[in-house]
Amino acid sequence: MFLRNAVYCVALIIGLAGRLPGQESVSIPATTSAINSSQPLSQRVVAYNIDAKYDAKTHALEGSETLTYHNLTGQPLDRFPFHLYLNAFQPNSTWVRESKRDGTRDVAFEKWETKDYGLVEVKSLEVAGIGDLTSKLEFIQPDDENKEDRTVVQVRLPKPIPPNGYVQFKIKFHDQFPETLERTGWKRDFVLGGQWFPKVGVWWHGVWNCHQFHATTEFFADFGVYDVRLTVPQFEVVGASGVEVASVNNPDGTKTVTYHGDDIHDFGWTASPHYKILNDTFQGTMGQVALRIMMQPAHWSQAERHARILKETLDRFERWYGPYPYKTLTLVDPEADSAAEGMEYPTFITGGTSWFMPGGVFLPELVVEHEFGHQYWYGMVATNEFEDAWMDEGINSYTEVKVMDSVFGSMTSVFNQSGITAGNREIQRIGYVGVADLDPMVRNGWQYATSNSYAGVTYGKTASVLVTLESVIGEDTMRQALHTYFMRYRFTHPTKEDFLKTVEEVSGKNLRWYFDQAVYGSQVLDYEVLKMESTPVDWYKEKLKEKKGETLYRSTVWIHRKGEFVFPVQAEVKFDNGDKVREHWDGQDRWTRYVYEKKAKIESVEIDPDHKINLDRNNFNNSRTANANPKPAHKLMNYWMFFTQFCAQLLAGWLV
């Protein structure tokens, strides 16, 4: 009896060791109702239980949040930082300062209007078993010296939370949404709730990782369980992360919609009275996925387009990279002209289209594909978007290229209208070539030279680097590497080396020479056909008559590595008798020369004849023909001439 009691007491002490007084029942739920799995898929660190009431007239929200945090860091924690991102939309915030300096995709800060203000105010913070710590809250600025920035707040507990212990925060907060900025806020009677609640930082590599909100950075959070009750006017159509659990009308003309999410690390929601809903399903390998497509009425005719690309994308991601485990995916077509287009939250994405969208313009498809891709590269493989933006945006841009190529063809994957074409692969490259030597991929998101450099490198360069890597390890191996990376690191926070080592492991190749230049460096890849010539071997003979097919020529080709990026290349030399020769050059020296003796002259030389190197800064100098072909320039001149002719006529016709 004594022994039994003693064992019971020891077990109780061990079990309660990690709990604060009054927290006996605190834990992270092991629910699985929002995923197609009987087991939790992630190591759940947090559980958010949020009640939020949105006032559609004032665009304000009153919230109360219970955050349960499981200390899995292996060490005691007495300090907890929280993101308060809506505070970025204050005139002196770091986000505004950087946006004004470098520009953002949303606004030009020529003036700051009241509607641009955003705010999240912590009205009270209580820790279960400890008490009210509101007065202990202090704003911190881990990234810069801007004391005016209030996007991160921290609280110190009077006693640390032991390893494996739990702590429960009860936070009351007030939100004021801005007119849409950075994919959050209101526009007319639409609202997108993003980064709207106090969210704890991530303990990563032995320290808290909780950056301020910057103009170019996104987010980073721990996996867990979300239970959110949104109270909105009854006329609103609501969509959100996770699975809708209940919807109850309240006597005051509002309704409360409850959502539950498993193994997710953020929660986004939207409401508008205008949405029209298309419900569809996708049969995934782990189970059925309910697709909820929330369209603007003016875009209803494009609902099928959205559903089609969503299912095509899901299909390819499942086949190529791994299963989509969630039971739902909500695709939101946001209000026109809102800065809410093209955003990702777990199981919840926003697209972007307009009422006039010709069938050959695949921009809506591009946005849907890209944002869905983030369910994998951000949603499940939850990399640090502040410090390794290329690992979510870049890898996602690469898979975007692959999916869009597969669906629409590589040359026409973005635009194929009226004879004019544009492919995503080349668009990614062109986005990067202008900023090729400014920043390496591994830079912190807020430390890029310019916002253009951030965008060009994290999206365009990364996509181009990975497309080019296919030429080294093969397309299938690259796909296998991404599959392995996904399966191994889903529901974790992998680092850049985790990704690079996985690629090396799967390919069985040491790729440091490539990664050092492409990922860690800012070397520029640019090869050119420096020159070529064909001279009769018997040039010295008097009265030499050159005769096609009979005269022997000595032909020479010079290939030049213009940039610092060393990369092995192939060159194809074509002769005027139809012969072709492929040369392989390791690119180590600055140039190489090939000499041939043939009864034919060189017709053309082309570096990378299979067009596999997407990193080359200048595609025009990759080839050279012996004879000039003026037709392309003539064609452009013709178009330009026609256009200017028309404009001159128009001007003259109106003025005289």
Add this chain to the structure above:
Amino acid sequence: MAKKNNLMMAGASIAKRNGRYIFWFYLLNVFLAWSGAVAFKVQAESVMDHSLYADKVLHGFDLVTLIELISRPEFGPLNSAVMPAVYFGILFCLLNFVFMPGVLAGYAATGRLTREDFFRACGRNLWRFVRLLLFFILIGGAVFGILSGTRVGLAKAADTTSNERLPFFVQITGLAITLLVMTAIRAWFDLAETEVVVEDQGIVRRTVAAGFHSMRRSLGRLVGTYVLIRVISLIAIALGLWIWLVAVPPDSVLAAFVVGQLIAFVTLAARFWQRACGVEFFLGSLAVPAVEPVSVPSGSVPPVPMVEGGA
């Protein structure tokens, strides 16, 4: 409608009879546009002529290749490729301005206007046309400004609704109204220009006033004719562009040039047709009902218009 058709037909007849003007202005248009586009070609060929990559523009039209082309340092500054076309376009406007009095004199004449008379009309009316242009800029600019401001204001108001199409349709309707009003103003000044030339009217403000009254009296007929001609030309342009897209192979520079030039010719001819209708309208408005002949004392012969055969 019959009257309108008559005016259109009569205008068409005048324009056809004086087809050489359209031809010469077209040649001028082509030559100047070509001159303006040469700089672009010179810069483009330095990058494209020996590159296989340029084929992406030739066998199709790859937008990214074009963007890459103009962003290459080897292509040179975009300004130097584009600005000559702007200058030559302005030059075309100026030459229109200089030679239009001759065209109007030719249209008003019953026979073929001699070269000397053509250039005499041009020289004699140049300064008058400058003043007319100033009037047009003042009046047309003010009206355009007011209409555009209203349109933008309405579109902004429409933008507060969630009906995404509404701002667009407000803009389109506003633009259509603006175009209609501006067409009326253009027709008004066409009449004024015609009067300056045909009546040898040196006091420009009188022709502006007279043009306004004439235009107002027959607003529907004149503006309707102008609009109808523009609609016909727009249909021709749409047809031409459709043929360009459907029937012209991407790598056939010559065929594209021919189709493009046909379109350009049609748009130019349409404006000359409008001018001819303006002249016909003006001449028609000068016609007075038949009255009993009265004896005219010698020495009081009215001035003879410079057009052959009089009005």
